[in-house]
Amino acid sequence: MAYTISHSRRLRSTPFTRGVEAAGVTSYTVYNRMLLPTVFESVEFDYRHLKQHVQVWDVSVERQIELNGPDASRLMQMLTPRDLSKMRSDQCFYVPITDEDGKMLNDPVAIKHDDTRWWVSIADSDLLLWIKGVAVGKGLDVRVFEPDVSPLAVQGPKADDLMETVFGAEVRDIRFFRYKRLAFGDTSFIVARSGYSKQGGFEIYVEGSERGMPLWDALFAAGKDLNVRPGCPNLIERIEGGLLSYGNDMTMDNSPLECGLGKFCKPTEGNDHIGHQAMARELAKGLARQIRAISIPGEPLVPARAAWPLMHDGVRVGQVTSAAWSPDFTTNVAIGMVDAGHWEDGTELTVQTPEGERKALVREKFWI
Amino acid sequence: MAYTISHSRRLRSTPFTRGVEAAGVTSYTVYNRMLLPTVFESVEFDYRHLKQHVQVWDVSVERQIELNGPDASRLMQMLTPRDLSKMRSDQCFYVPITDEDGKMLNDPVAIKHDDTRWWVSIADSDLLLWIKGVAVGKGLDVRVFEPDVSPLAVQGPKADDLMETVFGAEVRDIRFFRYKRLAFGDTSFIVARSGYSKQGGFEIYVEGSERGMPLWDALFAAGKDLNVRPGCPNLIERIEGGLLSYGNDMTMDNSPLECGLGKFCKPTEGNDHIGHQAMARELAKGLARQIRAISIPGEPLVPARAAWPLMHDGVRVGQVTSAAWSPDFTTNVAIGMVDAGHWEDGTELTVQTPEGERKALVREKFWI
Numbered sequence: 001m002a003y004t005i006s007h008s009r010r011l012r013s014t015p016f017t018r019g020v021e022a023a024g025v026t027s028y029t030v031y032n033r034m035l036l037p038t039v040f041e042s043v044e045f046d047y048r049h050l051k052q053h054v055q056v057w058d059v060s061v062e063r064q065i066e067l068n069g070p071d072a073s074r075l076m077q078m079l080t081p082r083d084l085s086k087m088r089s090d091q092c093f094y095v096p097i098t099d100e101d102g103k104m105l106n107d108p109v110a111i112k113h114d115d116t117r118w119w120v121s122i123a124d125s126d127l128l129l130w131i132k133g134v135a136v137g138k139g140l141d142v143r144v145f146e147p148d149v150s151p152l153a154v155q156g157p158k159a160d161d162l163m164e165t166v167f168g169a170e171v172r173d174i175r176f177f178r179y180k181r182l183a184f185g186d187t188s189f190i191v192a193r194s195g196y197s198k199q200g201g202f203e204i205y206v207e208g209s210e211r212g213m214p215l216w217d218a219l220f221a222a223g224k225d226l227n228v229r230p231g232c233p234n235l236i237e238r239i240e241g242g243l244l245s246y247g248n249d250m251t252m253d254n255s256p257l258e259c260g261l262g263k264f265c266k267p268t269e270g271n272d273h274i275g276h277q278a279m280a281r282e283l284a285k286g287l288a289r290q291i292r293a294i295s296i297p298g299e300p301l302v303p304a305r306a307a308w309p310l311m312h313d314g315v316r317v318g319q320v321t322s323a324a325w326s327p328d329f330t331t332n333v334a335i336g337m338v339d340a341g342h343w344e345d346g347t348e349l350t351v352q353t354p355e356g357e358r359k360a361l362v363r364e365k366f367w368i
Numbered sequence: 369m370a371y372t373i374s375h376s377r378r379l380r381s382t383p384f385t386r387g388v389e390a391a392g393v394t395s396y397t398v399y400n401r402m403l404l405p406t407v408f409e410s411v412e413f414d415y416r417h418l419k420q421h422v423q424v425w426d427v428s429v430e431r432q433i434e435l436n437g438p439d440a441s442r443l444m445q446m447l448t449p450r451d452l453s454k455m456r457s458d459q460c461f462y463v464p465i466t467d468e469d470g471k472m473l474n475d476p477v478a479i480k481h482d483d484t485r486w487w488v489s490i491a492d493s494d495l496l497l498w499i500k501g502v503a504v505g506k507g508l509d510v511r512v513f514e515p516d517v518s519p520l521a522v523q524g525p526k527a528d529d530l531m532e533t534v535f536g537a538e539v540r541d542i543r544f545f546r547y548k549r550l551a552f553g554d555t556s557f558i559v560a561r562s563g564y565s566k567q568g569g570f571e572i573y574v575e576g577s578e579r580g581m582p583l584w585d586a587l588f589a590a591g592k593d594l595n596v597r598p599g600c601p602n603l604i605e606r607i608e609g610g611l612l613s614y615g616n617d618m619t620m621d622n623s624p625l626e627c628g629l630g631k632f633c634k635p636t637e638g639n640d641h642i643g644h645q646a647m648a649r650e651l652a653k654g655l656a657r658q659i660r661a662i663s664i665p666g667e668p669l670v671p672a673r674a675a676w677p678l679m680h681d682g683v684r685v686g687q688v689t690s691a692a693w694s695p696d697f698t699t700n701v702a703i704g705m706v707d708a709g710h711w712e713d714g715t716e717l718t719v720q721t722p723e724g725e726r727k728a729l730v731r732e733k734f735w736i
Binding site: 001002003004005006007008009010011013021025026027028029030031033038039099100105124125126127129130131132133134135136137138139245246247248274303304305306307321322 | 369370371372373374375376377378379381389393394395396397398399401406407467468473492493494495497498499500501502503504505506507613614615616642671672673674675689690
């Protein structure tokens with residue numbers, strides 16, 4: 001059964017919504033209280049096109065939080081277990097954010113402007129409120145706010161070709177998770193080599209809502225010969241690639257280590273991170289569960305609306321949190337959290353889906 | 369154009385979703401990252417029924433935040449400009465919550481269990497993150513978390529009759545914004561006389577998701593003779609009644625005073641509220657804009673997806689943020705924010721809607 005979405009100002013439109021709807025979006029989700037397209041032609045059509053051509057994605061829902069002031073860098077380091085001390089001003093860092101218990105509050109990308117100015121490009125939670133609360137509570141000298149910045153992503157194997165026509169050959173030199181500020185019309189945008197797919201591409205941080213549609217139109221005009229289409233983060237492709245989704249595959253119940261993000265959690269010299277002690281205790285104790293790729297062979301399943309229990313001998317030993325049929329790998333690809341003792345590659349479990357019990361195979365690697 | 373909603377675990381189902389969908393919900397919105405029904409038969413049918421009979425509403429989206437510990441009351445008073453010093457343990461208080469700049473972060477109802485334990489029943493923002501951030505930043509001795517509590521509302525003129533059949537005659541004695549703990553099966557729930565309509569009724573704070581459907585079923589079984597139906601906050605009825613919606617009619621750009629919430633903002637003796645100084649400055653300076661009822665005569669308008677500019681002599685002097693056709697008052701009822709100098713009762717302005725310019729009349733009172 002398909003339900004329609006009731007619109008209101010509260011479910012914010014984006015600078016690109018006019019373009020997205022003219023281009024034929026059929027479904028939305030809501031992310032950071034804003035509309036995020038989920039389907040244009042069909043999830044499977046969009047998936048095949050993404051893997052072959054190039055797409056323009058309205059990812060305005062990746063709202064920015066600006067930290068601005070003398071204490072900006074100090075505050076930024078309090079938020080994350082990742083060591084930011086050597087980060088340069090043209091870098092983007094994937095930064096798990098935790099609370100004092102070492103539990104995930106968000107998994108954004110931090111963009112460093114300079115030591116007194118950062119953007120945090122957030123996943124689906126009001127991280128602004130956490131950052132402001134900590135800053136106010138600690139009496140730090142920093143302003144924390146949501147600027148008028150809306151990312152537009154260009155993703156797919158032909159992304160470099162399309163971007164060159166609009167931003168010039170310089171885009172090709174941008175390294176992974178680095179950015180350059182490139183001219184567009186009478187202004188310039190931060191352009192980073194990043195994005196929520198494994199097909200390669202860029203994210204353009206559009207400053208000023210009124211500049212959204214001119215950029216959208218320029219990309220589509222330039223991309224005709226490249227078979228450019230509107231797109232969006234694709235459920236199948238992101239599961240195949242092991243791209244986690246905050247709120248789906250990890251929540252405030254999970255630590256970064258459980259989410260397989262240990263490599264982003266090197267304690268800093270001053271142990272500045274708010275969750276430092278909790279995470280040290282967790283490390284000493286050992287992990288209780290961990291994110292894994294899960295294959296569910298057989299007929300295609302309807303995507304998960306809720307966590308599906310993973311069972312072993314009648315005992316719950318984990319859950320599947322995202323699942324979709326993969327045409328390329330001819331299995332249901334899934335992401336799950338699996339208890340210690342059951343997370344080895346090849347372990348066979350049972351998953352309880354709304355369509356009945358199915359065999360589930362734990363995999364060490366995603367489909368990449 | 370109607371868009372479908374793409375389901376995922378991230379858009380949380382509720383303990384009542386099974387009942388809501390079996391009862392024929394057709395549309396949802398997303399509120400606190402959870403599904404909130406918006407239409408069963410039609411907005412207008414649901415509206416007429418709500419005003420005549422009794423409805424059961426899944427308002428699980430009013431998530432609870434628990435403050436638990438020795439510093440709970442001290443923290444609670446830091447959050448709001450409302451004086452909580454005389455609040456008793458059976459009361460619910462509507463409490464504007466502001467940041468250090470005196471801007472609205474949420475407008476929840478606070479439920480006092482005792483001096484060391486509170487629930488905050490939130491509107492649409494992750495207020496948990498603000499409260500936790502402040503608590504951690506200030507080093508307070510209090511735990512802040514989301515308990516497994518999901519409110520179910522019973523609203524409409526026959527609400528007392530229906531509630532009596534399930535909870536006994538004692539419900540009739542509950543005063544407005546007071547609560548009692550009443551037995552249900554082998555447990556008991558907090559039952560408050562409150563709710564997001566002007567038709568009267570109750571909110572039941574269901575502790576334990578597994579207890580949701582038994583209560584849902586009990587209410588529908590008991591309510592057959594009362595013409596009970598599933599319902600939800602109704603756009604028309606709530607605008608007529610002047611019930612503001614956070615994210616629609618007020619955002620982090622607005623102060624409680626602008627929102628007409630001055631009576632909930634009496635400074636406490638110790639000026640404990642985080643936004644105290646900012647609000648004192650605002651009071652001294654005078655208000656720049658204020659919430660008003662707005663009537664838009666003429667043909668029915670499609671409900672607002674974005675703010676509609678209010679104009680006077682070609683200058684923008686405010687905006688309409690919620691609007692709907694009222695069958696009972698045969699005008700489009702609306703809520704807007706109007707600049708000083710234009711907010712007097714009877715002021716005639718122009719509103720720019722997606723269906724063209726229309727006359728807009730500022731009203732001092734809502735339709736109650």
